[in-house]
Amino acid sequence: RRLVKMPFGAQGPPGQGAADSPQAWYMSLPLITRCWFTACVSTTILSAVGMISPMTLYLDWSAILFKFQIWRVITNFCFLGKFGWPFIMNLIFMVQYSKTLEKDFNGVAADFLWCLIMGGALLCGINHLLGMGLPFLTIPLIFMTIWIWSRKHPNVQMSVFGLFNISSAHFPIFLLVLTMLMGGSPVQNIMGYFVGHVYWFLKEVHPVTKDHRFFSAPSFLKRLVEDQPLEHTPGYGGAVRRGGAPPWGGRGAAQQQQPQPQEAAPRAGGFSAFRGQGHRLGGEW
Structure with a gap:
């Protein structure tokens, strides 16, 4: 069993050191995680300097269908x-679990992107059909990756603030309880967990759909996204991108840093941690 400490210093596998520079750390991130990280940082910077408005980024089906603002399908997952x-x-939370999960796809970046696309599509459907009205679905998508990771690696032992240990299988439930204890709504947790469980169950468990080719990225996506060469890391059992520092970008002997959970989305009055209800339009982002 592996002991993982949380939070805050990113820690890597045994014998692996920190990236030499921010650029080295950035380039060590797996491809899809690096793109997602870049998009999230870019939208916040551009919004902060007034070059774009969050009102042009949120999920608005009327704008998508009738004004052809197709970018909203993507940007609502990147703010x-x-x-x-x-x-x-x-952001730390997203990078940690996205890169860890992306490694499980053995360098086939298109398959991980396809996983996010399928999860994002299901989140959009739930958000619309149930009338939940969440303008941004970045947080539920992050929780989806957390759930899938916890199912694929259920026996990782995690030290929470050095106070007690929990297994990774129970980590999503811990986050759910913590969200409610902090006065937030568990809506986004539950959305992400549900979608993550549907994906994991159909791909890994159900005998009819297990390893079905549907879960492999379409050929056009594989042509668009280049596979990332991987090498196994001794003592970890996972893989890192060849030619760079391990994607954890940290130090020490533990494997996966778990940042302090945040269940939040920007909404009127600012962006508040552990608030699961999502954004409220018409207010300040």
Whole structure:
């Protein structure tokens, strides 16, 4: 069993050191995680300097269908609100679990992107059909990756603030309880967990759909996204991108840093940690 400490210093596998520079750390991220990270940071920077408005990024089906603002289908998964502590923690959270899960796809970046696309489509459907009205679905998508990771690696032992240990299988439930204890709504947790469980169950468990070719990226996506060469890391059992520092970008002997959970989305009055209800349009982002 592996002991993983959380939060905050990103820690890598045994014998692996920190990236030499921010650029080295950035380039060590797996391809899809690096693109997602870049998009989240870029939208917040451009919003902060007034070059774009969050009102042009949120999920608005009328604008998508009748004004052909197709970018909203993507940007609603790439905005974490204003700069601030919650933004930083949610960004760390996203990078940690996205890169860890992306490694499980053995360098086939298109398959991981396809996983996010399918999860994002289901989140959009749930959000619309149930009338939930969440303008941004970045946080539920992050929780989806957390759930899938916890199912694929259920026996990782995690030290929470050095106070007690929990297994990774129970980590999503811990986050759910913590969200409610902090006065937030568990809506986005539950959305992400549900979608993540549907994906994991159909791909890994159900005998009819297990390893079905549907879960493999379409050929056009594989042509669009280049596979990332991987090499196994001794002592970890996973893989890192060849030619770079391990994607954890950290130090020490533990494997996977778990940042302080944030269940938040920007909404009127600012971006508040552990608030699961999502954005409210017409207010300040």
